[in-house]
Amino acid sequence: xxxxxxxxxxxxxxxxxxxxERLQKIYGYYQDYGEWQKIVDLFTDNDPSxxxxxxxxxxGKEGVRRYYIDLLGQGMKKPRRPGILSILFQLQGVVTxxxxxxxxxxxxxxxxxxxxxxxxxxxxxxxxxxxxxxxENDYVKxxxxxxxxxxxxxLTFRTPYEDGWLKTxxxxxxxxxxxxxxxxxxxxxxxxPSPYRVPVHFKHPITGV
Amino acid sequence: MTLEELEVEVTRLEDIQEIENLxxxxxxxxDTRQMDKIVDLFSDNTESVEIESHGKFLGKDGVRKMxxxxxxxxxxxxEDTAQSRPRGLMGVITVIIQIGGVITxxxxxxxxxxxxxxxxxxxxxxxxxxxxxxLHGYYENEFVKENGKWLFKKLFWNTTFYTxxxxxxxxxxxxxxxxxxxxxxxxxxxxxxxxxxxxPYSFPxxxxxxxxxxVFTYQHPMSM
Numbered sequence: 001x002x003x004x005x006x007x008x009x010x011x012x013x014x015x016x017x018x019x020x021e022r023l024q025k026i027y028g029y030y031q032d033y034g035e036w037q038k039i040v041d042l043f044t045d046n047d048p049s050x051x052x053x054x055x056x057x058x059x060g061k062e063g064v065r066r067y068y069i070d071l072l073g074q075g076m077k078k079p080r081r082p083g084i085l086s087i088l089f090q091l092q093g094v095v096t097x098x099x100x101x102x103x104x105x106x107x108x109x110x111x112x113x114x115x116x117x118x119x120x121x122x123x124x125x126x127x128x129x130x131x132x133x134x135x136e137n138d139y140v141k142x143x144x145x146x147x148x149x150x151x152x153x154x155l156t157f158r159t160p161y162e163d164g165w166l167k168t169x170x171x172x173x174x175x176x177x178x179x180x181x182x183x184x185x186x187x188x189x190x191x192x193p194s195p196y197r198v199p200v201h202f203k204h205p206i207t208g209v
Numbered sequence: 210m211t212l213e214e215l216e217v218e219v220t221r222l223e224d225i226q227e228i229e230n231l232x233x234x235x236x237x238x239x240d241t242r243q244m245d246k247i248v249d250l251f252s253d254n255t256e257s258v259e260i261e262s263h264g265k266f267l268g269k270d271g272v273r274k275m276x277x278x279x280x281x282x283x284x285x286x287x288e289d290t291a292q293s294r295p296r297g298l299m300g301v302i303t304v305i306i307q308i309g310g311v312i313t314x315x316x317x318x319x320x321x322x323x324x325x326x327x328x329x330x331x332x333x334x335x336x337x338x339x340x341x342x343x344l345h346g347y348y349e350n351e352f353v354k355e356n357g358k359w360l361f362k363k364l365f366w367n368t369t370f371y372t373x374x375x376x377x378x379x380x381x382x383x384x385x386x387x388x389x390x391x392x393x394x395x396x397x398x399x400x401x402x403x404x405x406x407x408x409p410y411s412f413p414x415x416x417x418x419x420x421x422x423x424v425f426t427y428q429h430p431m432s433m
Contacts, residue, residue: 083379
C-alpha cells in the first residue's frame with residue numbers, strides 16, 4: 001500500500017496532465033475567435049517562443065506578442081475581417097510531465113476547417129480550407145499554474161475544400177512576414193508531400209526507447 | 210496533505226472523467242437512435258435544452274419533446290416496448306464527434322459546466338431528398354450530481370454551420386431553418402457563420418482568471 005505522500009505525488013501527476021490538456025484545448029478555443037491577447041496571456045513571461053508553419057520563430061514574451069497581436073491580429077485595431085472562420089480542433093494529446101513536475105511536453109494534432117484569404121494573411125479572396133498539422137509544445141509550471149513555454153505547429157496541409165491535399169497541399173502560407181519579421185528563421189517547414197515526420201518527444205511506452 | 214484533502218482531489222478528477230463519459234455516451238446514443246436513453250441522461254430538474262434552430266425547450270418535458278419528437282427521427286413508435294431494438298431509418302446517420310471538453314466543476318462539487326466542439330457527418334432526408342452534410346457547433350452544457358451520478362441539467366448546441374458535403378461552409382453556411390413544433394421559445398442565439406458570433410466560454414482564463422464578457426453586435430445578413 002502506497003503512503004499518503006506517494007499517493008499525493010501520483011494524483012498530482014494526473015492533475016498536471018489534466019491541467020495541460022485543458023490549457024491546450026482553451027488555447028484552441030481562443031484561436032477560433034482570434035482572441036490573441038488571451039492567447040499571449042497563456043504563455044510564460046520567461047523566455048517563451050512560438051513558431052507556426054513557415055512564419056519563422058518569434059522569441060521572448062515580446063516576440064510572442066508581436067506574432068499574435070501585431071501579425072495575426074493586425075494590431076487588434078479593427079475587428080476581424082467578416083467571413084473569416086477558424087475552427088482548429090486540438091486532438092489526441094500525449095502529455096509527458098517531467099519527473100520534477102515543473103516542466104512538460106505535449107504532442108497534438110491540430111485539425112480543422114477554415115475560411116481564410118489565400119493571397120495574404122488578411123487580404124484576398126476567401127477560400128474554404130481543410131487544415132492539419134502537428135504540435136510539439138513545451139509547458140512550464142509557475143506559481144502552481146501551467147503555461148505555454150514553446151509552441152510549434154508543423155503544417156501538414158491546408159487545402160481548398162474543393163481540391164483535397166493530394167491535388168493542392170498548401171494555400172495561404174507565404175513565408176515570414178516582411179513587416180513584422182520573426183526573430184529567427186523557420187526551423188522546419190515540410191508539408192505534404194514531404195516525407196518529413198515531426199519527431200515525437202515521448203519515449204516508447206513499452207521499450208522505453 | 211491529509212487523507213480528506215486527497216479524497217477531495219480524487220473526487221474532482223473522477224467527476225471530470227464521469228462528465229467526459231456522459232457527454233460522449235450522449236453522442237453514441239444519438240448516433241444509435243436510442244433517444245429514450247438520452248432522455249434518462251437528463252435530470253428531472255432540467256433547466257432547458259436547445260439544439261440548432263429547433264428552439265428552446267424547458268424542463269424534462271421539453272427534453273422528451275426534443276428527443277422523442279422530430280429530432281428522434283422516428284426512433285420510437287407507440288407500439289414499441291422498452292425491449293424493442295432501436296429503430297434505424299434506412300440511410301440516416303448522425304455521427305457526432307465530440308471534441309475538446311473543458312469541464313469546470315463548481316467548488317461544492319455538485320454542479321459543473323463544460324464546453325465542447327461537436328463536428329458531425331450526417332445523412333438525412335432533408336426536404337424529402339437524401340443529402341450528406343457537415344455540421345459544426347459548440348456545446349456549452351451544464352451538469353448536476355444527484356445521488357452520486359452526473360446528469361445533464363442544461364444542453365445548448367450553438368451551430369456554426371450546417372452545410373452540404375458538395376458545397377462547404379463558405380458557399381452555403383446553412384441548409385435551412387428548422388424550427389420544431391412545441392418549443393417554449395425561438396432559438397436564443399442562432400447566428401451561424403459568417404455572423405462572427407462569439408458563444409461565451411464557461412471557463413475563466415487559466416492564468417488571468419478573467420471571466421468571458423464577449424462584445425457581440427449581431428448584424429442581420431440583410432443589413433450587412
